[in-house]
Amino acid sequence: MARLRVGVLVSGNGSNLQTLIDLCAAPDFPAEIALVVSNKPGVLSLERAARAGIATRVIPHGDFPDRPAFDQAIDAALRAAGVEFICLAGFMRVLSPQFVERWHDRIINIHPSLLPSFKGLHTHAQALAAGVRLHGCTVHFVRPRLDDGPILVQAAVPVLADDDEHSLAARVLKAEHQAYPLALTLIAQGRVRVEGDRALIDGRAVDAAACLMNPQI
Numbered sequence: 001m002a003r004l005r006v007g008v009l010v011s012g013n014g015s016n017l018q019t020l021i022d023l024c025a026a027p028d029f030p031a032e033i034a035l036v037v038s039n040k041p042g043v044l045s046l047e048r049a050a051r052a053g054i055a056t057r058v059i060p061h062g063d064f065p066d067r068p069a070f071d072q073a074i075d076a077a078l079r080a081a082g083v084e085f086i087c088l089a090g091f092m093r094v095l096s097p098q099f100v101e102r103w104h105d106r107i108i109n110i111h112p113s114l115l116p117s118f119k120g121l122h123t124h125a126q127a128l129a130a131g132v133r134l135h136g137c138t139v140h141f142v143r144p145r146l147d148d149g150p151i152l153v154q155a156a157v158p159v160l161a162d163d164d165e166h167s168l169a170a171r172v173l174k175a176e177h178q179a180y181p182l183a184l185t186l187i188a189q190g191r192v193r194v195e196g197d198r199a200l201i202d203g204r205a206v207d208a209a210a211c212l213m214n215p216q217i
């Protein structure tokens with residue numbers, strides 16, 4: 001069985017990367033992580049990958065004159081490793097439209113909010129300030145606009161009365177650890193197709209399997 005060759009882009013801790021590593025560790029899982037690229041040296045993500053025997057590259061964004069040059073180096077590294085599909089897992093750089101278009105419908109991201117609410121940074125503070133009762137995370141296909149693109153999986157968690165940014169972030173992160181493996185599983189199994197602005201699962205625009213309500217966290 002040919003396994004889908006996945007590249008994961010990271011910037012930090014890599015707890016989401018770890019869930020993808022664990023998922024792909026099963027020999028019969030239809031995807032494998034071919035390369036982990038970090039724009040920051042010395043981060044835990046790199047250690048996690050190395051521990052799992054996965055090739056890593058550090059490509060510091062500061063080494064490049066502009067965003068397209070940085071993105072070109074990432075693109076070259078991914079292609080050299082035979083990567084077919086990209087997962088962004090806590091990758092904290094905005095990718096150029098050229099890069100995103102080159103990987104159109106072959107790149108997904110996890111964002112710590114129920115999109116389209118709370119794009120950008122400090123999503124948990126945004127959610128608390130807005131007084132929402134439900135918060136969560138979204139795995140979506142990447143488009144040139146920030147935190148935009150067809151939604152694949154969402155996981156919702158409650159916002160509790162005594163939550164602060166920290167407690168809410170921790171609850172959402174646990175939900176992320178269920179949502180991202182589910183998303184990659186659906187992709188690797190060939191069950192996902194993008195049509196316009198919608199991601200279809202098994203041909204359906206809405207699929208209960210991709211909607212995690214208060215997952216067991």
Ligand code: GAR
Pocket residue numbers: 012013014015016017089090091092110111112120173176
């Ligand atoms: C996660 O919460 C992820 O959703 C977020 O960064 C964290 C990375 O944690 N990503 C973004 O905010 C991207 N805009 P991790 O390194 O432990 O996976």
